[in-house]
Amino acid sequence: MNVESGPLGTTISKGSLAIEAHEVVKNYGPVQALKRLSLMVKEGSIFTLLGPNGAGKTTFVKSLLGLVSIQSGNIKIYNKSHLDSQARLQLGYLPEKFTFYSYYSILDTLDFFADLNSVPQDRHRANIDRVINLAGLTGMEERKLSTLSKGQLQRVGIASILVGEKSLLLLDEPFSGLDPLGVKDFKDLLERLKKEEHKTLFINSHNLAEMERIADQFAIIHKGECLAQMEMSHLPQGMNLEDYFTQVVRGQSSPTHAHL
Amino acid sequence: MPININWNVIKALFLNTLKKEMRSKTLIFFLCITICLIFVVNSGVDLVIKSFEEENLINLKSQKASFFYWFISLWSTILAMIFGVDTIKSDLESGITPLLLAQPIKRWWYLLTRIIGSSAMVFSYYLLSFLMAWIIFFVSDGATNVNWSLIGALLGTCLVIVAVITISAFFTLFMGKLVAFVLSFILIGIINLGNTTFSSIAFSDHFRDLGIAKILGLITYYFFPRIGLWSSLSSSLINGSQPDFNYAIELAHYSVTIFILFFLIAIFFQKREM
Numbered sequence: 001m002n003v004e005s006g007p008l009g010t011t012i013s014k015g016s017l018a019i020e021a022h023e024v025v026k027n028y029g030p031v032q033a034l035k036r037l038s039l040m041v042k043e044g045s046i047f048t049l050l051g052p053n054g055a056g057k058t059t060f061v062k063s064l065l066g067l068v069s070i071q072s073g074n075i076k077i078y079n080k081s082h083l084d085s086q087a088r089l090q091l092g093y094l095p096e097k098f099t100f101y102s103y104y105s106i107l108d109t110l111d112f113f114a115d116l117n118s119v120p121q122d123r124h125r126a127n128i129d130r131v132i133n134l135a136g137l138t139g140m141e142e143r144k145l146s147t148l149s150k151g152q153l154q155r156v157g158i159a160s161i162l163v164g165e166k167s168l169l170l171l172d173e174p175f176s177g178l179d180p181l182g183v184k185d186f187k188d189l190l191e192r193l194k195k196e197e198h199k200t201l202f203i204n205s206h207n208l209a210e211m212e213r214i215a216d217q218f219a220i221i222h223k224g225e226c227l228a229q230m231e232m233s234h235l236p237q238g239m240n241l242e243d244y245f246t247q248v249v250r251g252q253s254s255p256t257h258a259h260l
Numbered sequence: 261m262p263i264n265i266n267w268n269v270i271k272a273l274f275l276n277t278l279k280k281e282m283r284s285k286t287l288i289f290f291l292c293i294t295i296c297l298i299f300v301v302n303s304g305v306d307l308v309i310k311s312f313e314e315e316n317l318i319n320l321k322s323q324k325a326s327f328f329y330w331f332i333s334l335w336s337t338i339l340a341m342i343f344g345v346d347t348i349k350s351d352l353e354s355g356i357t358p359l360l361l362a363q364p365i366k367r368w369w370y371l372l373t374r375i376i377g378s379s380a381m382v383f384s385y386y387l388l389s390f391l392m393a394w395i396i397f398f399v400s401d402g403a404t405n406v407n408w409s410l411i412g413a414l415l416g417t418c419l420v421i422v423a424v425i426t427i428s429a430f431f432t433l434f435m436g437k438l439v440a441f442v443l444s445f446i447l448i449g450i451i452n453l454g455n456t457t458f459s460s461i462a463f464s465d466h467f468r469d470l471g472i473a474k475i476l477g478l479i480t481y482y483f484f485p486r487i488g489l490w491s492s493l494s495s496s497l498i499n500g501s502q503p504d505f506n507y508a509i510e511l512a513h514y515s516v517t518i519f520i521l522f523f524l525i526a527i528f529f530q531k532r533e534m
Contacts, residue, residue, distance in 0.1 A: 101356070
């Protein structure tokens with residue numbers, strides 16, 4: 001297995017990486033949104049990118065998707081350039097608020113996303129039935145998106161990714177606006193995706209408590225810089241994620257070498 | 261620009277455009293107004309004819325269909341502008357564009373299918389209005405002026421619709437819908453005027469006595485699709501006359517200019533950050 005030195009001094013087996021970002025720089029005019037940001041995400045893990053508002057989390061996700069162009073650095077998705085359409089075949093994206101045509105039914109939406117991802121026609125129906133069941137949308141197939149709650153829409157968003165047979169899911173603030181029950185259901189869904197579907201999940205979130213429960217790895221970014229990246233199990237003793245996050249962002253803790 | 265095309269994805273995007281635009285309230289409104297107008301024009305002109313025929317003021321009956329065809333052509337152009345400013349902008353405003361572009365599709369596929377799909381909807385409106393008018397005029401007057409040149413007229417109108425939608429969509433990459441609509445309206449007006457002017461004067465006179473207005477007219481004549489000429493051609497063919505029109509040169513000019521216009525949109529859209 002190809003082994004090399006990763007960001008922040010990590011030693012990682014290269015074959016097992018879903019995302020590999022090196023020294024990514026993104027500027028919006030004079031504002032530097034990402035400052036030589038390096039991150040690595042292991043395949044099959046739940047990775048969470050944490051940071052205060054304006055830290056650059058969404059910009060990083062948009063860079064991965066090629067929705068914004070980066071000034072320098074390079075990003076690889078499963079060892080292919082992030083701009084390669086083959087790489088995008090593996091990559092699913094759920095924005096903070098899943099918005100699609102309100103007059104589409106759940107079935108229409110999933111059918112459309114299956115088409116966009118070139119899912120063969122003979123697998124369409126089976127795929128749709130499977131993801132509807134997985135996302136807990138059974139019995140709602142014919143409902144228009146305009147009649148769904150925020151939590152149900154997020155589930156449709158996840159289903160639209162899964163129907164395209166993606167292996168890496170980028171979720172931008174997936175718990176935002178969900179009620180406690182919605183958060184619980186969505187969290188359970190994410191855990192099923194990891195365990196049963198073997199998906200890699202990359203989650204941008206503010207919700208430190210939830211992330212501490214479900215994520216395997218995390219990184220903390222602030223003002224476009226990666227301040228720490230490590231396994232959740234390697235949090236300093238006696239500290240929870242919130243304490244650690246506060247310390248790192250407020251500069252009370254030096255940048256941490258990752259232990260991936 | 262890569263040329264490998266996934267036709268299944270193109271088809272999905274095209275059908276998505278049709279489904280989106282079919283719900284356009286403007287389209288439904290225009291169709292209702294058009295149906296009303298067909299009846300009003302038909303019965304109104306008949307009434308006028310009955311009142312004034314003895315005095316032989318004007319042969320309105322023969323002009324009834326011409327007036328109507330002129331009217332639906334004009335409305336198709338306006339409808340094309342409305343669809344043009346909406347087709348890409350509405351997705352951008354509602355936040356759907358990033359979701360679509362995060363899929364394994366090329367940005368230019370998205371643009372192309374939006375433009376072609378919207379054009380198909382506007383052309384369907386035109387065709388439907390045309391057929392309804394023909395049926396009603398045939399039932400009431402027994403008048404048919406159907407001939408093969410009508411197909412040419414329809415194709416000409418189709419080219420006009422595609423060009424108008426492309427121009428309007430181009431403006432929406434840089435500004436809001438209303439401003440884009442106004443600018444499209446002005447530009448298409450200038451193109452029409454320039455086309456009428458320069459098609460009627462000899463080529464050797466095109467570059468004589470250049471002023472600002474003439475330069476502007478020349479730019480629209482040479483660098484934009486000749487919407488005015490194609491529109492006039494369609495009107496003439498519908499009315500049964502054969503205009504002096506160099507099909508080969510005009511088709512070549514149209515193809516090159518529409519390609520350049522689309523290429524420019526694709527470049528700007530590619531650079532746009534979502």
